[in-house]
Amino acid sequence: xxxxxxxxxxxxxxxxxxxxxxALPAGFRVGTARxxxxxxxxxKPAKMNLTLIALDRPTPDFAAVFTRNAFPGAPVIVGRKRxxxxxxxxxxxxxxxxxxxxxGGEAAAEQICAATARLLQMQPSEVLPSxxxxxxxxxxxxxxxxxxxxxxxxxxxGSILPAAEGIVTTDLYPKVRSATVGTGRIVGIAKGxxxxxxxxxxxxxxxxxxxxxxxxxLRAMLQRVVEPSFNSISVDSDTSTSDTVAxxxxxxVPGVAPADFEQALARVCNELAEDVVRNGEGIRHVIKVTVTxxxxxPAARALGKAVVNAPLxxxxxxxxxxxxxxxxxxxxxxxxxxxxxAPDLSRLRVQLGGIEIFAHGVFQLDPRKETALVEHLKSAxxxxxxxxxxxxxxxxxxxxxxxxxVEIGIDLGTGNSSAxxxxxxxxxxxxxxxxxxxx
Amino acid sequence: xxxxxxxxxxxxxxxxxxxxxxALPAGFRVGTARxxxxxxxxxKPAKMNLTLIALDRPTPDFAAVFTRNAFPGAPVIVGRKRxxxxxxxxxxxxxxxxxxxxxGGEAAAEQICAATARLLQMQPSEVLPSxxxxxxxxxxxxxxxxxxxxxxxxxxxGSILPAAEGIVTTDLYPKVRSATVGTGRIVGIAKGxxxxxxxxxxxxxxxxxxxxxxxxxLRAMLQRVVEPSFNSISVDSDTSTSDTVAxxxxxxVPGVAPADFEQALARVCNELAEDVVRNGEGIRHVIKVTVTxxxxxPAARALGKAVVNAPLxxxxxxxxxxxxxxxxxxxxxxxxxxxxxAPDLSRLRVQLGGIEIFAHGVFQLDPRKETALVEHLKSAxxxxxxxxxxxxxxxxxxxxxxxxxVEIGIDLGTGNSSAxxxxxxxxxxxxxxxxxxxx
Numbered sequence: 001x002x003x004x005x006x007x008x009x010x011x012x013x014x015x016x017x018x019x020x021x022x023a024l025p026a027g028f029r030v031g032t033a034r035x036x037x038x039x040x041x042x043x044k045p046a047k048m049n050l051t052l053i054a055l056d057r058p059t060p061d062f063a064a065v066f067t068r069n070a071f072p073g074a075p076v077i078v079g080r081k082r083x084x085x086x087x088x089x090x091x092x093x094x095x096x097x098x099x100x101x102x103x104g105g106e107a108a109a110e111q112i113c114a115a116t117a118r119l120l121q122m123q124p125s126e127v128l129p130s131x132x133x134x135x136x137x138x139x140x141x142x143x144x145x146x147x148x149x150x151x152x153x154x155x156x157x158g159s160i161l162p163a164a165e166g167i168v169t170t171d172l173y174p175k176v177r178s179a180t181v182g183t184g185r186i187v188g189i190a191k192g193x194x195x196x197x198x199x200x201x202x203x204x205x206x207x208x209x210x211x212x213x214x215x216x217x218l219r220a221m222l223q224r225v226v227e228p229s230f231n232s233i234s235v236d237s238d239t240s241t242s243d244t245v246a247x248x249x250x251x252x253v254p255g256v257a258p259a260d261f262e263q264a265l266a267r268v269c270n271e272l273a274e275d276v277v278r279n280g281e282g283i284r285h286v287i288k289v290t291v292t293x294x295x296x297x298p299a300a301r302a303l304g305k306a307v308v309n310a311p312l313x314x315x316x317x318x319x320x321x322x323x324x325x326x327x328x329x330x331x332x333x334x335x336x337x338x339x340x341x342a343p344d345l346s347r348l349r350v351q352l353g354g355i356e357i358f359a360h361g362v363f364q365l366d367p368r369k370e371t372a373l374v375e376h377l378k379s380a381x382x383x384x385x386x387x388x389x390x391x392x393x394x395x396x397x398x399x400x401x402x403x404x405x406v407e408i409g410i411d412l413g414t415g416n417s418s419a420x421x422x423x424x425x426x427x428x429x430x431x432x433x434x435x436x437x438x439x
Numbered sequence: 440x441x442x443x444x445x446x447x448x449x450x451x452x453x454x455x456x457x458x459x460x461x462a463l464p465a466g467f468r469v470g471t472a473r474x475x476x477x478x479x480x481x482x483k484p485a486k487m488n489l490t491l492i493a494l495d496r497p498t499p500d501f502a503a504v505f506t507r508n509a510f511p512g513a514p515v516i517v518g519r520k521r522x523x524x525x526x527x528x529x530x531x532x533x534x535x536x537x538x539x540x541x542x543g544g545e546a547a548a549e550q551i552c553a554a555t556a557r558l559l560q561m562q563p564s565e566v567l568p569s570x571x572x573x574x575x576x577x578x579x580x581x582x583x584x585x586x587x588x589x590x591x592x593x594x595x596x597g598s599i600l601p602a603a604e605g606i607v608t609t610d611l612y613p614k615v616r617s618a619t620v621g622t623g624r625i626v627g628i629a630k631g632x633x634x635x636x637x638x639x640x641x642x643x644x645x646x647x648x649x650x651x652x653x654x655x656x657l658r659a660m661l662q663r664v665v666e667p668s669f670n671s672i673s674v675d676s677d678t679s680t681s682d683t684v685a686x687x688x689x690x691x692v693p694g695v696a697p698a699d700f701e702q703a704l705a706r707v708c709n710e711l712a713e714d715v716v717r718n719g720e721g722i723r724h725v726i727k728v729t730v731t732x733x734x735x736x737p738a739a740r741a742l743g744k745a746v747v748n749a750p751l752x753x754x755x756x757x758x759x760x761x762x763x764x765x766x767x768x769x770x771x772x773x774x775x776x777x778x779x780x781a782p783d784l785s786r787l788r789v790q791l792g793g794i795e796i797f798a799h800g801v802f803q804l805d806p807r808k809e810t811a812l813v814e815h816l817k818s819a820x821x822x823x824x825x826x827x828x829x830x831x832x833x834x835x836x837x838x839x840x841x842x843x844x845v846e847i848g849i850d851l852g853t854g855n856s857s858a859x860x861x862x863x864x865x866x867x868x869x870x871x872x873x874x875x876x877x878x
Contacts, residue, residue: 136767329508
């Protein structure tokens with residue numbers, strides 16, 4: 001998963017760069033609306049964004065993958081049905097309430113789709129609903145129906161940025177990545193910051209392209225590209241109820257070789273996935289674990305996930321403490337718990353920041369290395385904590401100052417497969433965000 | 440896992456109660472020594488405790504179970520060998536350095552055992568070593584050898600409390616539980632506060648008894664009682680390299696029915712396991728998840744573990760936020776990721792504090808319930824955070840004010856098995872403890 005190694009001095013510089021990525025492919029428009037409402041379940045004022053992505057005409061060439069959480073949200077249940085239909089014409093997204101296991105949730109989602117379809121002169125079955133936010137609350141259907149016309153009348157081509165901004169919940173900043181192949185474009189937006197361990201996670205990702213790719217090919221490609229991207233990240237190991245990655249082609253630009261398209265698609269997905277982690281709740285260090293010479297890629301990925309999900313190691317990284325003991329303990333915990341029994345770890349070599357810290361069954365440490373390791377961690381730090389008087393930690397930045405990672409290399413020496421997993425540290429900012437979040 | 444539902448007004452009251460539990464069974468003595476040293480790997484002054492548990496004479500009747508982490512500490516490797524030997528006469532425990540994957544670690548452990556054996560006129564193979572602390576550093580063997588005579592000469596019968604105090608690292612308070620069966624006693628001590636998810640975890644537990652139980656019976660019983668106790672707790676899901684539960688009988692009190700002994704042993708283990716969580720790093724709420732009507736006990740236990748290991752749910756509990764959405768999301772994540780496919784969740788009913796919050800596939804919420812749920816959480820809170828000026832959170836208590844838990848009931852309705860898992864919330868105190876811990 002290549003990082004583009006950019007740096008941004010401030011929010012404005014980052015926003016300019018985002019705008020430069022955000023040109024919509026031909027055949028798409030986006031619109032938004034925002035309104036006040038009072039949730040039945042927690043009666044205090046809230047605001048909801050509606051984000052509408054619309055094609056000029058419905059297309060058969062669309063794909064989507066969804067969460068494997070056993071309690072999928074109503075939009076996911078509806079979305080799975082949409083996959084069997086002939087065409088997709090629009091995606092209607094709301095934030096604030098995820099419409100999961102709420103009484104009447106599916107009917108509410110279908111009502112929103114029907115109203116959206118009427119405004120766009122499409123069929124309800126051509127509209128994909130998407131929701132993110134609190135689990136368990138019901139959608140404020142009447143308020144949403146009242147706001148839909150504003151979203152529809154604001155539909156414009158040009159930039160996807162209003163959509164990237166509209167779908168956020170606890171994200172620090174909008175996320176947009178794009179690629180050009182010949183005269184065609186691929187542009188993707190993502191939201192997601194907590195409850196992130198895709199299998200898939202929330203995490204909503206919409207990738208739009210004007211490059212013509214037939215439906216079945218699109219679906220096969222999406223399955224392939226999500227594995228090393230969105231399925232290889234974890235902010236907090238919590239797989240959400242609502243994950244969605246949708247990929248839609250307006251078909252306007254024919255003649256692009258499928259391999260070229262897939263390579264560009266993979267790059268957009270890899271970059272977006274890393275963006276999701278980098279803007280993750282409380283993330284002050286992005287951690288990239290590359291597992292090599294593993295028996296197979298799923299085993300490599302599972303080991304990488306175990307490392308980025310290990311609370312003690314994550315806390316140490318937060319403190320710029322290269323606690324390699326906890327890193328090895330995390331590897332050992334995962335290995336020792338495998339149903340198939342612990343694999344051969346005799347050839348294990350572990351690097352941190354390119355420095356070997358474990359080999360031949362023992363740690364390879366000295367004070368000079370320790371100093372270099374601390375420097376590596378400090379250089380990967382996105383921002384330092386601001387100690388708050390009221391005990392509530394918030395992120396010090398609303399843009400990514402750089403794209404560096406804590407780099408961990410785990411060489412199993414027993415096979416030919418590899419995988420890269422991206423996660424982050426465990427910080428006071430994460431706890432503050434989540435010890436009182438219901439919005 | 441019954442809680443004894445005690446309350447303690449202050450540290451002194453708790454310490455008096457601990458002392459009352461701490462009478463050693465016949466045939467055992469404990470001794471301690473404390474000394475200064477400078478670790479090679481981080482040259483600044485540190486203190487190490489040596490704790491010695493000695494039988495008047497070696498016994499064949501001893502049992503132990505160890506971590507399944509694939510990188511076990513040297514003491515665990517040596518300990519597994521000891522299980523094959525004819526007798527156990529002493530346990531020598533050090534804190535501060537866990538002797539895991541350090542060059543020469545096994546030889547260092549054996550040196551300590553040999554010196555201990557000489558002082559006690561036993562064989563080196565009759566001494567079990569145990570270490571807890573930083574992973575990766577080497578034992579300060581010379582300094583330990585110099586301090587051992589003081590530990591041996593301080594050996595006394597009477598109370599196990601010096602040993603309970605000697606073995607701690609980041610524990611808030613020592614942990615002692617006991618039971619009487621006829622004229623015999625069982626007394627257990629535990630250390631452990633972080634890196635706790637036994638499979639087993641660090642977590643060192645020593646259970647001493649004067650009740651005569653033959654070796655094979657003791658070993659079979661220990662395997663049975665650890666499953667619902669020490670293997671059913673998780674502070675932070677991190678399984679350590681060093682977990683040990685040792686059970687030793689001096690054989691002085693014959694004629695106790697095995698079933699009576701095992702029942703008392705189980706109670707001591709269940710209580711100690713819950714104590715370990717309650718004094719866990721950063722724990723401000725103990726969470727007890729009881730999974731019922733499950734297909735089998737391991738499935739029930741795995742689901743309970745998934746709930747107590749879910750960061751978003753743990754954070755919500757920390758904030759006294761009965762975020763039932765995250766509870767259901769955690770269940771769904773676990774179920775959706777099972778290799779065998781998601782089980783039938785159609786009959787799932789979930790209770791929090793005895794109040795039904797999910798049934799028939801939807802949440803069962805209303806404002807009155809919400810108020811009651813918040814009250815339940817607040818009453819289970821062990822202490823409120825103290826917002827620190829320097830950003831470093833520390834526990835507000837060094838004793839357990841009460842033994843209440845956040846009570847979660849998950850009824851799967853598909854079988855006849857159940858399991859109870861105990862864990863805790865995710866707090867600023869945990870992050871502070873672990874974002875800069877190397878002592």
